[in-house]
Amino acid sequence: xxxxxxxxxxxxxxxxxxxxxxxxxxxxxxxxxxxxxxxxxxxxxxxxxxxxxxxxxxxxxxxxxxxxxxxxxxxxxxxxxxxxxxxxxxxxxxxxxxxxxxxxxxxxxxxxxxxxxxxxxxxxxxxxxxxxxxxxxxxxxxxxxxxxxxxxxxxxxxxxxxxxxxxxxxxxxxxxxxxxxxxxxxxxxxxxxxxxxxxxxxxxxxxxxxxxxxxxxxxxxxxxxxxxxxxxxxxxxxxxxxxxxxxxxxxxxxxxxxxxxxxxxxxxxxxxxxxxxxxxxxxxxxxxxxxxxxxxxxxxxxxxxxxxxxxxxxxxxxxxxxxxxxxxxxxxxx
Amino acid sequence: xxxxxxxxxxxxxxxxxxxxxxxxxxxxxxxxxxxxxxxxxxxxxxxxxxxxxxxxxxxxxxxxxxxxxxxxxxxxxxxxxxxxxxxxxxxxxxxxxxxxxxxxxxxxxxxxxxxxxxxxxxxxxxxxxxxxxxxxxxxxxxxxxxxxxxxxxxxxxxxxxxxxxxxxxxxxxxxxxxxxxxxxxxxxxxxxxxxxxxxxxxxxxxxxxxxxxxxxxxxxxxxxxxxxxxxxxxxxxxxxxxxxxxxxxxxxxxxxxxxxxxxxxxxxxxxxxxxxxxxxxxxxxxxxxxxxxxxxxxxxxxxxxxxxxxxxxxxxxxxxxxxxxxxxxxxxxxxxxxxxxxxxxxxx
Numbered sequence: 243x244x245x246x247x248x249x250x251x252x253x254x255x256x257x258x259x260x261x262x263x264x265x266x267x268x269x270x271x272x273x274x275x276x277x278x279x280x281x282x283x284x285x286x287x288x289x290x291x292x293x294x295x296x297x298x299x300x301x302x303x304x305x306x307x308x309x310x311x312x313x314x315x316x317x318x319x320x321x322x323x324x325x326x327x328x329x330x331x332x333x334x335x336x337x338x339x340x341x342x343x344x345x346x347x348x349x350x351x352x353x354x355x356x357x358x359x360x361x362x363x364x365x366x367x368x369x370x371x372x373x374x375x376x377x378x379x380x381x382x383x384x385x386x387x388x389x390x391x392x393x394x395x396x397x398x399x400x401x402x403x404x405x406x407x408x409x410x411x412x413x414x415x416x417x418x419x420x421x422x423x424x425x426x427x428x429x430x431x432x433x434x435x436x437x438x439x440x441x442x443x444x445x446x447x448x449x450x451x452x453x454x455x456x457x458x459x460x461x462x463x464x465x466x467x468x469x470x471x472x473x474x475x476x477x478x479x480x481x482x483x484x485x486x487x488x489x490x491x492x493x494x495x496x497x498x499x500x501x502x503x504x505x506x507x508x509x510x511x512x513x514x515x516x517x518x519x520x521x522x523x524x525x526x527x528x529x530x531x532x533x534x535x536x537x538x539x540x541x542x543x544x545x546x547x548x549x550x551x552x553x554x555x556x557x558x559x560x561x562x563x564x565x566x567x568x569x570x571x572x573x574x575x576x
Numbered sequence: 577x578x579x580x581x582x583x584x585x586x587x588x589x590x591x592x593x594x595x596x597x598x599x600x601x602x603x604x605x606x607x608x609x610x611x612x613x614x615x616x617x618x619x620x621x622x623x624x625x626x627x628x629x630x631x632x633x634x635x636x637x638x639x640x641x642x643x644x645x646x647x648x649x650x651x652x653x654x655x656x657x658x659x660x661x662x663x664x665x666x667x668x669x670x671x672x673x674x675x676x677x678x679x680x681x682x683x684x685x686x687x688x689x690x691x692x693x694x695x696x697x698x699x700x701x702x703x704x705x706x707x708x709x710x711x712x713x714x715x716x717x718x719x720x721x722x723x724x725x726x727x728x729x730x731x732x733x734x735x736x737x738x739x740x741x742x743x744x745x746x747x748x749x750x751x752x753x754x755x756x757x758x759x760x761x762x763x764x765x766x767x768x769x770x771x772x773x774x775x776x777x778x779x780x781x782x783x784x785x786x787x788x789x790x791x792x793x794x795x796x797x798x799x800x801x802x803x804x805x806x807x808x809x810x811x812x813x814x815x816x817x818x819x820x821x822x823x824x825x826x827x828x829x830x831x832x833x834x835x836x837x838x839x840x841x842x843x844x845x846x847x848x849x850x851x852x853x854x855x856x857x858x859x860x861x862x863x864x865x866x867x868x869x870x871x872x873x874x875x876x877x878x879x880x881x882x883x884x885x886x887x888x889x890x891x892x893x894x895x896x897x898x899x900x901x902x903x904x905x906x907x908x909x910x911x912x913x914x915x916x917x918x919x920x921x922x923x924x
Contacts, residue, residue, distance in 0.1 A: 276797075285793060292786070377651050386626035391818060392842040402822060484785040486814045486839065489621030490652040493784055535779075535794035542779055543748070 251567055252516060255507040258563065259522045266526065270533040277533075283412050288402065290528035291421035292479045294521065296495060297502035298428050299351075299472030301520045304503055306445045306465045307512030308358065308365035311496045313473040315376035316350045318492030320477030322380055325389035325487050332395040339398075340420075343478040344471040350376060351470015355463035365466075373496065381489045391485035401482045417479050422521075424475060429517030441465060446513025501527050501553050527553070602883040602891035605639070605866075605875035611673065612643035613868055614666045615861070616659060618679035618703065618750075620649040622783075623836055624810055624857045625677070628702070631861025632675070638887050639869050643672065652783070656680035656749060660687045663698070667691040672872040675864050677702035681749040685709040697871055697878070701864040702857075703752035708903030712871055712878040713894055715864045716905045717855045720752070721898065723808070724759025726913065727833070728770055730851050731760075731804045734830040738772030739803035742795045744816055744833075746783045746809040755899055756808045776802070781812045788815035796820075796829055807833035813852060817843035837914050837922035844919040855911040863889055863908050880904055 271277045296313050303310045324343050328334055334342070354372055358365045391399055406419040431438040443451040444461045452458050476495070481487060506523025508515030530552055534545045615632050617625035629647045636645040650658020659680050664687050666674045674691060678684055678700055688698045688710025697712045698705075704714035731741045743760075745753045757778060764770040776799050781788025788811060796802055805820075807813035813835040820826050826848040835852040843849040866886035870876045876884050876894070883893040889908075897905040914922060 274797075281797075285797070289790065374651060374654075377653065381621040381651060384621055386621055386623050388623055388814075388836075388839055390814070390839050390842070480786065484789055484815065485818050486785050486811075488785065488811060490619075490784045490811070491786075493653050532790070532794075535790065536797050538798065 252507070252514070252519075254563070254567065256516070256519055256522065258559070259505070259507065259519065259526065263522060263526050263529065266529055266533070270529075270537065273539070274533065274536050277536075280412050282532075284415070286525070286529050286532050287418045288415055288483065289532060290524050291415070291418045292476055292483060293495065293498050293502060293528065294421040294524045295424045295472040295475040295479070296499040297506070297520050297524045298425050298517065299469035300496075300499040301503045301506070301508045301515055301517070302428070302432075302441055303365070303465045303469045304445075304500075304508050304510060305441045305512055305515050306462050307448070308462060308465065309369065309500070309510075310351075310354065310466060310469045311366065311369040312350070312354060312372040312376055313469060313476075313499055314492045314495035314497075315373050315380070316347050316470055316473040316492075317477040317480060317495055318487075318489070319350065319376050319380045319383075320346050320474045321481040321491045322384060322389060322487050322489075324478055325394060325481050328395055328398060329389070329393040334395075336397060340475065340478055344474040347474020347477060348467050348471040351467045351473065352463070354470065355466030358466065359459040359462040377489070377493075380491075384489050386489075389481075389485075389487035394481075394485060398482055399485065417482060420475070421479065424472060425517050425521050432517060442513055444512075498527065504557055505553055602885050603870070603875050604885040605870040605873050607638075608640045608642065609869075609873045610643040611641045611869050611872045612669075612671045613641075613645045613865070613872070614662075614671050614674045615645065615647045615865075616662055616666075616674055616676045617647075617649045618659070618677050619652040619655045621652065622811070623838070624702075625649070627857035628677075628861030628864070631856075631858035631863075632865040633861075634858075635862045635865035635869070635887060639866070641869060645865070655747075656683060660684050663687045663691055667694050667696045670694070671696050673697045673699060673868045675868050676700050676705075678705050679703060679747065679750060681751060682707050682709075683749075697868070699864060699868045699871065701860060703750060704897075704900065704903065704905075706751045706754075706900065708897070708900050711903065713867070713904040713906055714897060714900075715860065715867055716897070716907050717857075717860050718909050718911045719898075719907055720755045721759050721762075722909075723756045723834075723853075723911070724761075724763045726853050726911070727756065727760040727806055727808065728763040728767075728773075730832045730853070730913070731806050732770060732773055734832055734850065735773060735803040740774050740776045740799050740801050741804045741806055742776050742799060742802055743778040744788060744791055744795065744805055744807040744809075744812045745778060745780050746812060748780050750809075753808050759899075760806070781807075781809070781815060783809060783811045785811060785815045788812040789819045792816035792819040792831075793823065796823070796825060802829055805829060805831050805833075807831065807835075810834060810836050810839065810854075813849065814839050814843070817849045821846070821848050835914075837919050840914070841919050841923040844914060844916050847916075851913055851915050853911050853913045855908070859889060860908060862887070863892065863906070867892070867906055878904065 320343050357368045404416045405413045406416045407414055440456050440461045444458045502524035506519035685705055691698050692710045698710055700711050701715040705711045779791045781791045805816045807816050813833040817831045820829050831849040832852050834854050863886050870884045871878055876882045880894055885891045892906050894904050897903040
């Protein structure tokens, strides 16, 4: 009990998340043949890698007490435009391509941020609007043409299969490293870089943040720009992995990113959250999703319901546990 | 592959014969009348529907309609609800005819009935209203039964006559895909030829690349002996082919179904998807407009047995829809089976 009360709620939350992840893996290992295999590791790691940058950006926005519903559309637009650019300029350098993707994404994010921060319109309304707006833009822009793998340069087509390194027979793909790097850099910045701490400040108490001399509007604006840029990175990974891009690219990914963030322990009320939590959240959601696809017991139609149920269970458990903990704490200090 | 092309030819021939057999006198609609029409696809932004619009515009120009032909559709994430809303709007605008590729199952039937009652005719194409309510008739791209046969045959050939087959469909609400899957199951059950072919699963990729891709990988993980993934959807078939190529599984698991040559050419040539089928969406749009124009101008009433001329495509007849009791259809046909021999020519 003393250990439980002494550890910070954040640490406990991560611990619980880790246990949930392990329990999930162990459960499916008994259910699905050949589950604990390098192949399954690849399936889950490469699939989670596409969502992870999206979730990292989303986490920053949610920390500031906002939400970004437009990230799935931004991701789709970026994947499409990047594919188009690469068909037109096959010699574009890989690093420049990634930067281009993030820049396009940041542009769309900035549009969200300006309306929200300076127009003072609630984020949920603005990004619900731009979710549809960016998607419609893509429908117009694409002129019903599909980006096909045949039109992409070879390095990009080969990228999803490229290995960064192997540990113990598990191949870690370059795309996975790229997504992890985004998560790590953001995590370090949020911990050690002072201006990045302002995201927490603005989210936990906007009025106090303003009184402390923080330009809250600028902080919110930059949160949305970062979210857009990371959506751009996800768009790049999406293009690399799936190759064939139509106007439906990235549809529904906003909900996947929010699921990862919320399961990862970032409070929807703002002010808290860690990147390691987001990483674990993204992993847990993707593990459940990928495992349910391969589990013969549940039918196609129950999969989504089960996933939704598990997410709700995670959040409820989390809320109950932290409430209990706070009560225990209060009891302890009296 | 020879046998496949032969079969396709035969099916195609049969389909076009059925379409053009002349018993009654074919009527020709008077050109130059005012027909305000809406072409409403499942959603905007993918190639097949754009091609259908091209065909419809061509027909409208030929017939010299003084009314407007609008190409509107919902965005992909809002397909079913958006279609119902747009059909209702078209009714209040008193459009003469709405040409609908239904993605909303029977949910759209009340809106279609309301449209018909208010004088806006609803002609479906590509994907019908399953119960046929509110619909004047359905312009069928091909006989849905023959699609079942060609899918079963492609699976049979690719699996070498025996083995496991799985289906990767679009959305569970798509009535055309559902009808084809049923037809394929029916074909496989009725003929002893397919007795060693086992249909193990039907999964849905919802016409999205990533979902289809992940579902295809899920299938090969779940069924290690799987030989064929049959995807009767242009989005699903490309995604599945890419997934098999990425995993180096093209030798083991073949992808087939309905695909666009322009999107499938590389997978056809490298053997990941050796055979797939499709029909012309341009012709489908053309025929749909011709039929809708004839209906809206009163040249035909939409009754079984009526025959009309559809410009460059010849004459067509309204018949009972064998797949949907009480509903009517106009059968277009034929479809083409694409292999490495003819896919490149069709892709350009």
